[in-house]
Amino acid sequence: MTPTPATAAMLAIGDELLSGRTKDRNIAHLAEVLTVAGIDLKEVRIVGDEPHIIADTLNTLRRSYDYVFTSGGIGPTHDDITADAVGAAFGLAVGEHPEALRRLAENYAARGMEFTEARRRMARTPEGADLIDNPVSVAPGFRLDNVFVMAGVPAVFQAMLGQVIETLPAGQAIGSTAFACPYGEGDIGDPLRLLAKEHPAVVIGSYPKFDGASYSTEIVIRSRDRAALDAAAEAVKTMLAELGRDHPAPAL
Amino acid sequence: MTPTPATAAMLAIGDELLSGRTKDRNIAHLAEVLTVAGIDLKEVRIVGDEPHIIADTLNTLRRSYDYVFTSGGIGPTHDDITADAVGAAFGLAVGEHPEALRRLAENYAARGMEFTEARRRMARTPEGADLIDNPVSVAPGFRLDNVFVMAGVPAVFQAMLGQVIETLPAGQAIGSTAFACPYGEGDIGDPLRLLAKEHPAVVIGSYPKFDGASYSTEIVIRSRDRAALDAAAEAVKTMLAELGRDHPAPAL
Numbered sequence: 001m002t003p004t005p006a007t008a009a010m011l012a013i014g015d016e017l018l019s020g021r022t023k024d025r026n027i028a029h030l031a032e033v034l035t036v037a038g039i040d041l042k043e044v045r046i047v048g049d050e051p052h053i054i055a056d057t058l059n060t061l062r063r064s065y066d067y068v069f070t071s072g073g074i075g076p077t078h079d080d081i082t083a084d085a086v087g088a089a090f091g092l093a094v095g096e097h098p099e100a101l102r103r104l105a106e107n108y109a110a111r112g113m114e115f116t117e118a119r120r121r122m123a124r125t126p127e128g129a130d131l132i133d134n135p136v137s138v139a140p141g142f143r144l145d146n147v148f149v150m151a152g153v154p155a156v157f158q159a160m161l162g163q164v165i166e167t168l169p170a171g172q173a174i175g176s177t178a179f180a181c182p183y184g185e186g187d188i189g190d191p192l193r194l195l196a197k198e199h200p201a202v203v204i205g206s207y208p209k210f211d212g213a214s215y216s217t218e219i220v221i222r223s224r225d226r227a228a229l230d231a232a233a234e235a236v237k238t239m240l241a242e243l244g245r246d247h248p249a250p251a252l
Numbered sequence: 253m254t255p256t257p258a259t260a261a262m263l264a265i266g267d268e269l270l271s272g273r274t275k276d277r278n279i280a281h282l283a284e285v286l287t288v289a290g291i292d293l294k295e296v297r298i299v300g301d302e303p304h305i306i307a308d309t310l311n312t313l314r315r316s317y318d319y320v321f322t323s324g325g326i327g328p329t330h331d332d333i334t335a336d337a338v339g340a341a342f343g344l345a346v347g348e349h350p351e352a353l354r355r356l357a358e359n360y361a362a363r364g365m366e367f368t369e370a371r372r373r374m375a376r377t378p379e380g381a382d383l384i385d386n387p388v389s390v391a392p393g394f395r396l397d398n399v400f401v402m403a404g405v406p407a408v409f410q411a412m413l414g415q416v417i418e419t420l421p422a423g424q425a426i427g428s429t430a431f432a433c434p435y436g437e438g439d440i441g442d443p444l445r446l447l448a449k450e451h452p453a454v455v456i457g458s459y460p461k462f463d464g465a466s467y468s469t470e471i472v473i474r475s476r477d478r479a480a481l482d483a484a485a486e487a488v489k490t491m492l493a494e495l496g497r498d499h500p501a502p503a504l
Contacts, residue, residue: 015455015457016457016459016472017279017283017296018283018292018293018294018295018296019283019284019287019293019426019474020280020281020282020283020284020285020286020287021457021459021472022459023280024279024280027269027276027298028272028275028276029272030272031269031270031271031272032271032272033272034272035271035272040270041270041271042270042299042300043270043297043298043299043300043305044269044270044296044297044298045295045296045297045298046279046295046296046297047294047295048294048295053295075437075441075458075460076437076438076441077437077440077441077444077445077458078441078444078445078448078456079448079456079457079458080437108438113438116438116439116441116442117441117442118437118438118439118440118441118442118444118445119438119441121441122438136462137462137467153460153462155462155464156462174271185327185328185329185370186328186360186365186368186370186371186374187368187370188329188370189327189328189329189330189368189369189370189371189373190368190369190370192329192330192370193329193330193370196330196331203267204330204331205267205268205273205331206327206329206331207268207273207274208327208405210388210389210405210407210408212407215389220268220273222271
């Protein structure tokens with residue numbers, strides 16, 4: 001028996017993601033990191049800079065999944081309201097975290113820059129939060145219970161996540177094997193459906209690719225059970241060989 | 253008075269988005285198109301290929317927003333379960349849509365390809381659905397009430413959305429003005445917060461850019477009220493000029 005993996009959700013925060021001004025780059029990165037760590041990302045939500053919506057959404061997610069990762073809204077400007085929204089979600093007061101304040105003050109002093117009121121905002125966390133280091137630009141994220149609050153700037157998000165992930169118990173990583181298939185999903189759909197029924201311990205995905213003229217497909221099989229994965233891989237190879245006899249590969 | 257704009261949510265469907273295998277490209281596109289159309293995208297959710305979760309999420313979203321746009325899960329393979337999940341959400345039977353079946357049969361006949369059982373799956377819609385044309389690869393999407401069910405392949409999603417958006421009443425488009433600001437958010441946070449308070453009809457966003465060494469910021473102001481937008485733009489220009497006196501631009 002493979003143990004049940006831990007589950008996770010992501011909450012990406014920011015009006016700019018919903019207006020199309022900024023293309024999110026953190027969701028796919030988190031998805032990849034969690035997959036390697038053996039943690040199942042079950043759901044992602046993107047919401048705007050509205051404190052009550054952030055708090056309500058966070059409460060739903062943190063009660064539904066083992067871990068919640070947030071991105072965005074922890075900078076120094078008026079639209080950076082994530083710390084307050086997280087505090088509201090947990091019913092905790094938000095104030096300046098002494099260690100965060102120390103790091104920020106030291107950083108700006110070393111750089112000869114004024115430690116403005118705006119910059120002090122980046123030291124604010126809900127009571128009892130543990131800091132997440134920011135090796136890129138100092139201003140920390142924080143952890144509260146099962147919620148990890150991180151920056152939206154991708155370089156910072158990635159650096160923070162890299163530290164966080166090492167603190168979480170590693171699950172049994174999912175193994176996967178990919179097959180390039182020169183046929184469209186319409187050709188492989190029927191045999192693939194049978195194959196999926198015969199290999200219930202394996203998740204079989206098929207991803208159409210369209211080059212503007214014709215479809216091909218990438219077939220990906222995934223499982224935490226190595227033997228089941230190997231058996232399904234053999235079955236896919238057999239299926240593709242049989243399809244090859246029925247459908248000669250298109251001439252170039 | 254500017255009328256209240258219509259609201260929208262997106263539901264992106266697919267295990268591949270949550271595993272990191274596929275990077276979503278439809279969310280940002282939808283966000284841009286809706287912004288131009290004057291419809292407010294309020295929330296995005298990404299869920300996996302689990303019928304009950306898709307149905308429950310869709311029911312939440314379609315009751316909360318004026319429009320819901322879905323992507324993914326309408327192809328011919330076993331993991332394409334969106335039509336069934338949408339049917340379950342609405343409590344409607346799912347069957348072959350005659351016009352969809354006709355288009356698909358005609359297409360495969362014209363191309364000398366077998367109209368397999370898998371391909372017939374792409375004709376399935378909940379009862380009473382209206383088709384959304386697919387000029388790229390024929391297999392249609394569909395509309396049911398305020399829900400628009402579209403493909404996950406970006407070229408197809410974009411083609412379907414292009415048609416759908418023309419059928420919706422255009423809102424008052426949001427006007428926006430962007431300002432490149434050579435200072436980090438820490439420098440502009442304080443004056444920008446004051447400015448935001450003085451211009452409540454304008455949404456003011458600040459988006460940090462980090463080039464690996466230092467931060468700059470893009471300030472974006474948005475409003476459906478042209479006069480309010482112009483007034484805020486003048487205020488931002490004044491603020492930047494004053495910042496320029498305090499903080500000479502960094503030497504190159």
